[in-house]
Amino acid sequence: MTAKYNFMKHRKLFFAISLVLVVFILGFAVIFGVPMDIQFKGGAMVVLGYEGEPDMKDVQSIISGVFGSGLTFQEGSDIATGDATLTVSLPGAETVTAEQLEKALVSVQSSYPDNHFEQLSMSNVNPTIGHEFFQKSWVAVAAACILILVYIAIRFRKIGGMPAGVMAIIALINDLTVVFGVFVVLRIPLSGNFIAAMLTILGYSINDTVVMYDRIRENEGLYGKKLGFESLVNASINQSLRRSVNTTLTTCMALLTVCVVSVLFGLDSIFTFALPLMIGMISGLYTSLFITTSLWVTWENFRVKHGIGKKKGKK
16 A cells, blocks of 8 residues: 655654644743633623714723723624624723722713613623633543543554553644634633633544544554554555545634624624634644654654564454
8 A cells, every 4th residue: 555645754844843833832822921801810891882983992091091901892793783882801800890880881971972882781700710710621621631532542442542542632732732822822812712612622633533543443454564553654644634634624614704704793702712713623633634643653663663562463
């Protein structure tokens, strides 16, 4: 069985690309900080509805004069009514009192009576509760990774078992870092969308990996020792490449459409989920095809060279 492309020949390049990307993201996060939504950091959020096109800079200045500095503003629209909205966030330990809210609303209404500003919602999140929710979210991600490791180890015990699972988890960590990087680099505050995107990528990426591992297992059953492990993996990638790329491209096209629609209609909450998810899926395709397999081949070469353990027989 002759492979069209020798991907394993370039596995050091694949490692270098992933390493540079991860270092860049982590370095960016350390230097510029990680923006966090009030869901995780605590604070207050007020949503105002309005009509027309007021001077938003002046509106923001009026509101800041009541609540103080450190506010973040986000324009959008109410999906149910189609009215324009202004979301005011006070991250941290700050909370909004009824007196402050009334004062801010009256000030804006008196300055822009024709725009009919009104309060749509207000929520206060205790910082302690926010931190606990953030920690529990990471526990959920870690638990998902452990379950995936066990699943891979059991399902593919005939061709690698635990090493195959470990390589898959390392690649998944790369994908999660990429999703994290989208939020950090684009300065999108970490929120429930962040955790949802992370868990979705875990499932999507591991599905690609399972497809790849299944192909390797099938080929080992067909060719046995006729092919070295590196050649076997390389041939399996060539066989799975078109299917994996086409599946990911189709999904990404749908997500791109969602991104465009969300930008046009000001649906920021949808955009901040769809964009990281789309980039994470591209990363998942890359890691499933080239990182998990490259890591596995590197481990097998190291294992054979140093006589570590004994590979189990074919299925």
